[in-house]
Ligand SMILES: Cc1ncc(C[n+]2csc(CCOP(=O)(O)OP(=O)(O)O)c2C)c(N)n1
C-alpha cells in the first residue's frame with residue numbers, strides 16, 4: 671500500500687540504513703517548513719534531490735555543483751529580494767567536502783557580503799558518495815580510502831573560519847541532540863543575515879559501525895567532547911550542551927572501524943587534542 675509521507679520529505683529515500691544525514695534533513699525541513707528553497711550539491715544529500723524527473727522533496731530546489739552552493743543560494747536570495755518576497759528561507763545543504771574544501775570560496779564570499787542564506791554543512795567527515803575519500807573535515811587518525819595509513823593532520827576548524835567572517839549566527843550541532851539542533855535551525859533562519867550550522871551526521875557505511883547505533887555514536891561524539899555543541903551569536907559563544915564529566919575518547923573511537931588498529935599513543939594524542947580544543951573553547955567563553 672502506498673502511503674503519503676508526512677512532512678516535506680517523501681518515503682523511500684535511498685540513503686543507507688542508519689544514515690545520520692537522513693534524520694537531519696527530515697528535521698531541518700520540518701523546522702523550516704514549506705516556504706523554503708533548497709540548494710543541494712552532489713553528494714549523499716543529492717539522494718533527496720532525486721533521479722531524473724523524480725524528487726523526494728516537496729519544496730522547490732536545485733541541485734548545483736560541488737563548488738557553488740552558497741553562490742546559488744545567494745543568487746536565489748537576490749532574486750527573491752527583487753520580487754519583494756522576504757518570507758522565504760534559502761537553505762544550502764552541503765556535505766563537508768562541498769563545504770570545507772571545494773565550496774569554501776563561494777561560502778566565504780556569501781558570508782563576507784552578508785547574503786541572507788542559511789548554510790548547513792552536514793558533516794559525515796569524508797567524501798562518502800564517491801567512496802569514502804578524506805576531506806578537510808576527516809578527523810585525525812581516521813581511515814579513508816585516500817588515507818589507508820590513517821589521516822595524520824588536523825581537521826579544519828570550520829566553525830572558527832565561519833566566525834572570522836563576523837556573521838550573525840554560527841553553530842555546531844549533532845543529530846544525537848535533536849532538540850538542540852531544531853532550536854539552532856530556527857535561530858539560524860531568523861538571524862537576519864548569513865547563518866552557518868555545522869552538523870555532525872554519523873555515517874555507518876563510511877565510519878564502519880552497526881547502523882542501529884547511529885544515535886549512540888552521535889551522542890558519544892558529544893559526551894567525549896570530540897564534537898562540542900555551541901553557538902556563536904553576534905560573536906558571543908554559548909555552549910548549548912555542557913559536558914562536565916567527559917567520557918574518554920576511546921569510548922567513541924572503539925565503536926568505529928575507521929579507527930581500528932590505532933595504538934595507545936595515537937589514542938592519547940587524540941585525547942590530548944580534544945582536551946586542548948575544549949580548553950580553548952572554554953577560554954574563549956571566559957574571555958568574553
Ligand atoms: C568539482 C568536483 N569534484 C568532484 C566531484 C565528484 N563528487 C561528486 S559527489 C562527491 C562527494 C562529496 O562529498 P561531500 O560533500 O562530503 O558529501 P557526501 O558525499 O559525503 O555526502 C564528489 C567528490 C564533483 N561533482 N565536482
Ligand code: SF4
Pocket residue numbers: 684685686687688689690691692714794798799872873874875876
Ligand atoms: S554513505 Fe553515509 S552519508 Fe551517504 S547515504 Fe550512506 S550512511 Fe548516509
Ligand SMILES: [Mg+2]
Pocket residue numbers: 765766767792793794795796797798805
Ligand atoms: Mg561528506
